[in-house]
Amino acid sequence: MIQxxxxxxxxxxxxLMDVSEDYKPxxxxxxxxxxxxxxxxxxRSQKDRTVVLPVPHIGPGGDGSIDLYxxxxxxxxxxxxxxxxxxxxFYGDRGVTKLKGTMEVTGDTFKSAIxxxx
Numbered sequence: 001m002i003q004x005x006x007x008x009x010x011x012x013x014x015x016l017m018d019v020s021e022d023y024k025p026x027x028x029x030x031x032x033x034x035x036x037x038x039x040x041x042x043x044r045s046q047k048d049r050t051v052v053l054p055v056p057h058i059g060p061g062g063d064g065s066i067d068l069y070x071x072x073x074x075x076x077x078x079x080x081x082x083x084x085x086x087x088x089x090f091y092g093d094r095g096v097t098k099l100k101g102t103m104e105v106t107g108d109t110f111k112s113a114i115x116x117x118x
Contacts, residue, residue, distance in 0.1 A: 012058035024064040034066045034081040037105045
């Protein structure tokens with residue numbers, strides 16, 4: 001599991017070098033915040049053994065932000081890390097369970113809620 005996460009993280013480094021007219025480049029600091037969160041979520045998932053963390057899609061979210069996106073059998077989850085804030089926005093939909101908001105990504109409560117959606 002952690003090896004799969006690390007593989008997608010390695011591939012996402014290309015986002016730091018992509019210069020496209022379609023979106024603002026992603027800065028190293030923004031990428032670092034998203035990746036630190038993803039790694040800590042993977043470790044938390046493995047430690048709690050409550051859920052195997054699926055591998056997300058990592059991509060540009062617009063305006064220099066970065067998205068972590070999961071599309072799993074029973075729902076979806078999108079977490080956006082903006083370039084100009086230490087907060088993230090998120091939206092998760094798992095049928096009757098829906099989560100939406102803005103939050104600091106450092107808290108364990110947030111990570112627990114995210115894992116419940118996956």
